[in-house]
Amino acid sequence: MSGTLILVRHGQSEWNLKNLFTGWRNPDLTEKGVEEARAAGKLLKARGIVPDLYYTSALKRAQSTLDLMLEEMGIENVTIIRDQALNERDYGDLAGLNKDDARAKWGEEQVHIWRRSYDVAPPGGESLKDTAARTLPYYEAEILPHLKAGKTVLIAAHGNSLRAMVMDIEGLSPEEIVKREIATGEPTIYRIGAKGELAEKVAA
Numbered sequence: 001m002s003g004t005l006i007l008v009r010h011g012q013s014e015w016n017l018k019n020l021f022t023g024w025r026n027p028d029l030t031e032k033g034v035e036e037a038r039a040a041g042k043l044l045k046a047r048g049i050v051p052d053l054y055y056t057s058a059l060k061r062a063q064s065t066l067d068l069m070l071e072e073m074g075i076e077n078v079t080i081i082r083d084q085a086l087n088e089r090d091y092g093d094l095a096g097l098n099k100d101d102a103r104a105k106w107g108e109e110q111v112h113i114w115r116r117s118y119d120v121a122p123p124g125g126e127s128l129k130d131t132a133a134r135t136l137p138y139y140e141a142e143i144l145p146h147l148k149a150g151k152t153v154l155i156a157a158h159g160n161s162l163r164a165m166v167m168d169i170e171g172l173s174p175e176e177i178v179k180r181e182i183a184t185g186e187p188t189i190y191r192i193g194a195k196g197e198l199a200e201k202v203a204a
């Protein structure tokens, strides 16, 4: 028997729209983000998926996404586990800066390295490796045991906390994760076996 893990990045946030580095700052969803979250909920409902457990971060954009998904799925009165281990990468000194302004100041390549490399941290912030160092122990201790036991788990989180999990689950190298983008509101569905291994990546 395998468990099912559904990962969803929050819908478009106010700062995604404004093209600002966000990290641990706390903007909510735009109207488009609300629609993306609702669409993700509809998709899971259409697939007949009813999770046993619900996780999100300590940030509004992911929490709102999960709330809207549950509304669309017709699921009420469930326990939602919120933990900052699932937060976006801390963008440090870049938080609040415009991404194009940052490219003009530091160059396209440097900004891409800060945004997508595995182990180069933005000034004062977390690299993907640093993010993984808090996200993965939480995943392994709090979430994986449920998947091994055959449960269905829904996680609404962020581009980089999810990239950390995807890297681990799919066994991607630091070179491979550089190219992986996670779109807003598009669920990724995995079947996880009894030993915690990836059994299947299901097309959403």
Ligand SMILES: O=C(O)[C@@H](CO)OP(=O)(O)O
Pocket: 016, 020, 021, 022, 023, 024, 088, 091, 115, 159, 160
């Ligand atoms: O600003 C952020 O917090 C993230 C996600 O929106 O940006 P990036 O795509 O650079 O990781």
